Amino acid sequence: MTTNGRESQQEKLAIQAGLLDLTQDALIIRDLEDRIEVWNRGAERLYGWGAAEALGQNIQDLLHDSLEPGFEGDLSDNGEWNGELRQTTKDGKTVFVRSRMKLVRDAAGYPRSVLIANTDITEQKTIQSQLLRVQRMETFGRLFSGIAHDLNNELSPMLLSMRMLEHKQPDAESRRWFETLRVSAQRAGRLITQLLSFIKGIDEERILIRPGDLIEETAEILRSTFPKSIEIKTALANDLWPIVGNATHLQQVLINVCVNARDAMPADGVLTIEAENVTGEPISTCTDDGNHLLIKITDTGAGIPLEIIDKIFDAFFTTKNGDITGTGLGLFTVSRILANHKGSIKVSSKVGQGTQFQIYIPVADSAASLLAVRTAHAQNHHS
Numbered sequence: 275m276t277t278n279g280r281e282s283q284q285e286k287l288a289i290q291a292g293l294l295d296l297t298q299d300a301l302i303i304r305d306l307e308d309r310i311e312v313w314n315r316g317a318e319r320l321y322g323w324g325a326a327e328a329l330g331q332n333i334q335d336l337l338h339d340s341l342e343p344g345f346e347g348d349l350s351d352n353g354e355w356n357g358e359l360r361q362t363t364k365d366g367k368t369v370f371v372r373s374r375m376k377l378v379r380d381a382a383g384y385p386r387s388v389l390i391a392n393t394d395i396t397e398q399k400t401i402q403s404q405l406l407r408v409q410r411m412e413t414f415g416r417l418f419s420g421i422a423h424d425l426n427n428e429l430s431p432m433l434l435s436m437r438m439l440e441h442k443q444p445d446a447e448s449r450r451w452f453e454t455l456r457v458s459a460q461r462a463g464r465l466i467t468q469l470l471s472f473i474k475g476i477d478e479e480r481i482l483i484r485p486g487d488l489i490e491e492t493a494e495i496l497r498s499t500f501p502k503s504i505e506i507k508t509a510l511a512n513d514l515w516p517i518v519g520n521a522t523h524l525q526q527v528l529i530n531v532c533v534n535a536r537d538a539m540p541a542d543g544v545l546t547i548e549a550e551n552v553t554g555e556p557i558s559t560c561t562d563d564g565n566h567l568l569i570k571i572t573d574t575g576a577g578i579p580l581e582i583i584d585k586i587f588d589a590f591f592t593t594k595n596g597d598i599t600g601t602g603l604g605l606f607t608v609s610r611i612l613a614n615h616k617g618s619i620k621v622s623s624k625v626g627q628g629t630q631f632q633i634y635i636p637v638a639d640s641a642a643s644l645l646a647v648r649t650a651h652a653q654n655h656h657s
């Protein structure tokens with residue numbers, strides 16, 4: 275090196291500053307009173323706060339770190355801390371970071387500041403928990419298809435015997451009792467079949483779907499699983515256009531939205547599922563040909579306060595921390611699935627009156643596929 279000491283020192287600083295901004299990580303230095311002293315580009319990108327806004331601020335106030343009490347003790351005992359944190363960005367979004375902190379001491383050995391390097395792992399975390407959820411579903415599916423088969427085997431002779439006994443009863447009252455028994459058993463059988471077909475469909479295949487069938491089938495599942503205090507209505511236009519998609523995933527969309535509606539109506543209420551064809555409505559995230567299926571899901575529940583309505587589709591956003599607990603992934607999954615289908619979802623709500631979700635899905639565009647469904651439909655209904 276031919277440069278003198280001073281120059282190389284400055285070069286070093288410049289290189290370090292450049293490095294600070296080059297990394298994707300948020301690099302922050304704070305003093306022992308939590309005041310921010312250094313805030314790099316990565317931090318600006320991750321949290322949305324510019325350096326000018328962040329410098330001098332209290333880091334806890336700015337990011338709402340999910341730090342546990344006692345953490346400061348750990349840091350000063352060990353001189354460093356590694357862990358995962360949940361934080362909040364400038365526009366109120368939740369982010370998860372892997373955080374590494376290091377205590378910096380002055381020449382006399384006294385702690386003077388804390389170096390922080392945070393890596394954004396939000397995406398990774400959401401994918402992980404989605405995977406976990408799918409894995410749980412698959413395990414459940416395997417377990418369930420095993421016992422469902424046995425259950426059906428048990429039910430068939432029961433049903434047969436009931437029918438025989440029903441006919442043998444001399445008096446009308448006993449016959450009515452047997453009829454009630456038989457009808458319930460038949461319902462149980464249908465439920466098992468429905469659950470089975472629901473679970474079997476956990477795959478990526480895309481098929482031509484008649485929305486009316488999908489909605490009615492889902493409503494039937496809801497009617498047999500939701501409390502009786504919730505009335506479930508469907509109002510479907512005739513001749514709904516078919517859509518192309520993954521039936522299991524789309525059913526998951528309907529179920530997630532309806533389960534939220536159920537949670538919003540703990541006492542009682544009405545859940546309405548409507549569907550119609552819409553033409554030419556400009557929907558930014560959908561395909562531009564403008565032909566969509568519109569599904570409206572309306573509840574008469576608690577409603578969503580204005581302050582949080584922009585956040586409900588975020589991963590891990592939940593208000594269910596009391597008797598009912600939520601993961602905050604329901605609507606996130608919904609928006610992911612709809613994005614996969616080039617669809618979109620909107621919400622409108624009034625506190626104390628209820629909520630409506632509007633789901634748009636582009637319809638199958640090929641005339642041939644339309645014809646295929648029509649023909650299948652005509653054959654099924656002999657019309």
Ligand SMILES: Nc1ncnc2c1ncn2[C@@H]1O[C@H](COP(=O)(O)OP(=O)(O)OP(=O)(O)O)[C@@H](O)[C@H]1O
Nearest residue numbers: 534535538577586592593600601602603604605629
């Ligand atoms: N129909 C609704 N009425 C009132 N609030 C709703 C409704 N749908 C959603 N929300 C609000 O949106 C939040 C996020 O919903 P989301 O389905 O993503 O998560 P969750 O229901 O809390 O948990 P999870 O679905 O993962 O069990 C809910 O916690 C709730 O506050």
Ligand SMILES: [Mg+2]
Nearest residue numbers: 530534604605
């Ligand atoms: Mg939910």
